[in-house]
Amino acid sequence: YDPKEVEGRWYPIWESRHYFTPEANANPRARVFSMVIPPPNVTGYLHMGHALNHTLQDTLARWRRMSGDRVLWLPGTDHAGIATQMVVEKQLLHEGVNRRDLGREKFVERVWDWKAHYGGTIQRQMRVLGDSVDWTRERFTMDGSLSNAVKEVFVRLYDEGLIYRGEYMINWSPGLQTAISDLEVEMRQVKGKLYHIAYPVGHAVTNRVEGLAETYEGQTEFSGWLKTPDGDFVVVATTRPETMLADTAIAFNPEDERYRALAGKSATLPLIGRETPFIQDEVVEKDFGTGFLKVTPAHDPNDFAMGRRHNLEFIQVIGKDARVTGDAPEKYRGLDRYEARKQVIADLEALGLLLKTEDYTHNVGHCQRSGVAIEPLISTQWFMRMKPLAEPAIAAVREGRTKFVPESAAKIYFNWLENIQDWCVSRQLWWGHRIPAWYTPDGQPVVARDEQEARRRLAERGEDPNVALRAEEDVLDTWFSSQLWPFSTLGWPDQTEELKTYYPTDVLVTGFDIIFFWVARMMMMGLKFMGEVPFRTVYINALILDPEGQKMSKTKGNVINPLDVFDKYGTDAARFALTAASTAGLTLSLQESKLESARNFANKIWNATRFVLLNCDDVLDTQGGAPLDWETEIAPPELADQWILSRLNRVGLGVRDALGEFRFHEAASTLYHFFWDDFCDWYIEMSKPFVTAKEPTPQSTAVKRRIIYVLEQSLRLLHPVMPFITEELWQRLPHKGETICLAEFTPGDPARIDERAEREMALVIEVITRLRNIRSTFNIAPSIKLKAQIAPADASTRDLIARMEDHVKRLARIEELQIVDKLPARKGSARAVVGASEIAVPLEGLIDFENERSRLEKELNKLINERGGLEKRLSNQDFISRAAPDVVETTRARAEELDDQVAKLRAVIEAL
């Protein structure tokens, strides 16, 4: 099977015929099933995570669509503020242009140009993957209607006091020159130094102090308070000595008795000369360093909070460019923060105040996008108040209105929401949604949907509505618009039909890394503005690891491109492998063996169908007539037919249930074993004599039609996971309808499950397997035809064997099968016990007695072992009285059966 010839042919047809719009379902009473795609970045390209995420969504969408639902799977992309701006800036750089040279307006135009030319990569790749999304409803987070929703939400939240503007400490990315949210900060382990610095108390230091380090080293009772002939000093430990230029206090723990006497006093800041008071604060750990903490309220989040608590002065010495500002002494001004660090250290060293430098590994916040170390700065930004929004979002999941699968993912969600901090939503970028605010000449903000409304609001405030207004320059965090995705894409704030029909969505499929960024925020916004959760179920798909079990990352160079995988194994196979690997786990390692197995499976499907087409052409209605109906009985079904029909229905039910509960691996493996083992290895094999018969008989025609029926139904079951190969093959079979995409998903019917047929077939299979086993054990060439005798356990088994005699003979390569009441006690025959029936294969001259004895003894041991376990239970009075009666009953029955088998095997071994 060559997937390349087939895949790629079908998508254009599906798309042009609009099979994937909900309108393709004409049934007015159809149930609605909706999903929105997690919008990939417009700059994005398909990676393995998408391949998995989309395969699972597509499987659900196709399955629901084939099950009669009106399905909307809405696609789209995210404008990805920072990522996209960076891409275009890089492009400009090649032209030797800086974005500032271009100006904001021109730059934004360039971004739109870029999108028009290069923004369609992932959409093309989604078609390669087979995503059955409704392209007629594709959205982009910067679309007019979505921007409108953004403005509306911003204004409403502001009016309610849930958005505010203020001066706080934020994460500043010197790389991107913008504020970023806590979530965009990534902690990295950095090997740094911990510097111990002495601050004089009650005196200033202008000349070098000698011997301080030795004094510090020699402290017997470790203390940061050094009393020397040169005066008193306190020692602080810091990883960022350059920030001392902005110190405005020194803190110690109120419980710390060592330093209590310093309360109310102050130290003199070296290099600066500023008096910095001692303060007492709980956050200081007595046991860390010396127990003194330098407080830099303008450059550290902790110190910022402390500064507020203690009314400290906020002095900023590092600017947005990460260089020392004019508020520092002249000699440091303009130095980069790391240069400043060196200089400060050198200067302290010169004064004899640097007492100790030790290696120190600690975590430093870095900008996720630019990789540059964050500079905590005080800045005026827009914030969203999260606590009041988080509470309903927590409640909704607790009450089960939205369910996480796997359930454990909800814990991640709760954990974050319960400790949520306000969200800095403004960004100093050009690409994104402009914050809908204007400033009066005196700098007062007016938040409004447009300038006109801003003026109206001024008038309402009693202010002059005709002043010159300056529009806010900042844009919103990309996630601000993403969080509205489930309803902004459906027309909100207008109360559209679409919104009524498709909101809330049924399922959201996404990765756990995005629970905070996106899922939690969508929950908050959905509840706030729609009054209802945005999705009933959140399915968290696994994180894909490389074959070594490592996280894929560009720096490790172990990233696997899904398109390469599709190319090598076929898209259907890759999809099948991903589905089959989607267990309840949080990770999934992509094994080559799984891909090979899936590729072989596709090949098996191809060849099995090829066999059927080749041999059953006389009953194919190639004119595309009605599909063959199982009920069309030309000849009565025999056991194999009853059995495969039962299995088909059982599998239909099983796959339905598995998909309904997001047990994707179970659906995949059920299909795999049904198709390969049941259909190919047993049903087709048993049907071969009929199928390949030279002269057609009513029975051969019936069997052919049944094979085609089962095959056609199987392709439907497989289609949600393997859309291309199934469409290709389905089109070559008799079928109703123009595409398998809209064919009915084989509904398993419990009434068609035939327990008796399955039980009987299991026995026949075991008889055949035992006979083959004997052949294999004694290494009997296939060319040698054997005779066999079987003594059935009872009349019904005798009847069963008689009915299936031809199959048994052919599949076990037996030329003569005698059904007898009792096996003759003949030496030189290999024996087996199946249930209560016994089998003998006369092997005069061929049998190796030792071989046979060990084979049988091994078998016997297995049985005895099992019997022993049962005996232990049955002889236990507590088991009899306390275990469930049906368990006791089946245990007894099994014990009896084993007793019988053991007795028979013993007899056989003795006869040897």
Next chain:
RNA sequence: GGGCACAUAACUCAGCGGUAGAGUGCUGUCUUCACACGGCAGAAGUCACAGGUUCAAAUCCUGUUGUGCCCACCA
């Protein structure tokens, strides 16, 4: 520092109260008229360790060890 997972066959993983399954790999065998990306047969696991609950534990509880992930302001 806090939280969450996970430890089952050589590898990757299912199973999650009635003494173990899959895919790959491995062994043997067969080029039998769909498929060697195949058929047939087979070998392989004291279910990490120690306690406990239960008539019964890979499965539930506790602890130990090991591994992974997430969150967090120890300067």
